[in-house]
Amino acid sequence: AxxxxxxxxxxxxxxxxxxxxxxxxxxxxxxxxxxxxxxxxxxxxxxxxxxxxxxxxxxxxxxxxxxxxxxxxxxxxxxxxxxxxxxxxxxxxxxxxxxxxxxxxxxxxxxxxxxxxxxxxxxxxxxxPFFERVARLEEEALVIRAERDAAKERCAVAEREVGELKELVGKLQRQVGNLEMDRHLAEVQLQHDRDRSALRSEEHAAEVATEVSRHDATRERLAVAKSQVSMLSLQLESSFPAEHVRKLDKTLVELAEVGVDMRDDVIRAIERRCGELSVPM
Incomplete structure (x- = not known):
């Protein structure tokens, strides 16, 4: 029953x-x-x-x-x-x-x-029954497959984002390398300019020293000439009449004026040269 x-x-x-x-x-x-x-x-x-x-x-x-x-x-x-x-x-x-x-x-x-x-x-x-259990498992499998597909899609998106980030990092690294190279070239150029400035300063100082030495030598020659003229004047005063002495004095005055003019010309030439050397190249 x-x-x-x-x-x-x-x-x-x-x-x-x-x-x-x-x-x-x-x-x-x-x-x-x-x-x-x-x-x-x-x-x-x-x-x-x-x-x-x-x-x-x-x-x-x-x-x-x-x-x-x-x-x-x-x-x-x-x-x-x-x-x-x-x-x-x-x-x-x-x-x-x-x-x-x-x-x-x-x-x-x-x-x-x-x-x-x-x-x-x-x-x-x-x-x-087994077939009912299988049906339920198939339903669960559908859910799991959907989750798996969604996970794959997320992984694909993440991989694309990682690739983009790697590309961005590579680009930034190249930019950093270029900036480092520019900085190095700027430092080399700056050091070169400093060396050239130092060399020009040394050359300028040497030229000024040469001009000053020439000026000093000229002054010494003028002093020697004046001394010789003074001695000649004394000798002439004792050997020649007063008229000749006056002529000699006039000649000495003219020579002295010429010496002053020569000295002024030398000083102006030195100053002009110093001004030219002080102008940056």
Whole structure:
């Protein structure tokens, strides 16, 4: 009878009842309640289940139409278990077939050691079939694939950003290298200008010293000439008349004036040369 219990085999204590509601069809748990409430009106449980299968065929299909139906699978397994007590000599074989089908369809089913102990309890309504588990895993796989694709996209974006940053770093490094080269060239040019300025200063000082030496030599020659003129004047005063002395004095004055003019010309020439050398090149 539907809802009756068998002695062995079936759902372990850890198994969870299957009651997932599918869109467009009644849930397994709801169909199970209908079987329990309406089955008593039928003399044969097999006839009742066949009627329910026909009713299910006419019901709206689930969104996943075309795949295994958990309720129809549970009913078929239950009918097979019910038939095992009505086939006489073949009861052990039918129970063996039912047990093998349960093992192949339901992930938490534990087959009895002795198939003859297989009962008619509605096991399929309390167990999760493998195909339902696979469907759930496929849904999870879709989510994981979507997350993986999103992660790949983020990685691709990150790789592009890393490439752009590397390119920017390379560009900055090249700019730094160019700036370092410009700084080095500027330092070399500055040192060269300093060396040239120092050399020009030394040359300028040497030229000034030469002009001063020439001026000093001219002054010394003038002093010697004046001394000689003075001596000649004394000698002339003692040897020549006063008229000649006056002429000589006039000549000496003229010579002195010429010497002064020569000295002034030399000084002006030195100053002019100093002014020319002091102008930056």
């Amino acid at each position: 539907l809802g009756g219990g068998g002695a062995a085999g079936g759902r372990p204590a850890s198994a969870k009842p299957f009651g997932k509601q599918s869109k467009g069809e009644r849930g397994v748990e709801e169909w199970r309640k209908l079987l329990l409430s309406e089955g008593s009106h039928y003399k044969s449980a097999v006839v009742f289940m066949e009627a329910k299968l026909l009713e299910l065929d006419k019901a709206p299909k689930a969104a996943s139409a075309g795949g295994p139906n958990p309720f129809k699978t549970a009913v078929c397994c239950q009918v097979l278990a019910e038939l095992s007590d009505r086939v006489g000599y073949f009861d052990r074989l039918v129970k063996r077939l039912a047990s093998e089908l349960y093992s192949s369809i339901y992930q938490d089913y534990q087959a009895p050691d002795d198939v003859s102990a297989l009962g008619t309890k509605d096991l399929g309504f309390d167990l999760v």
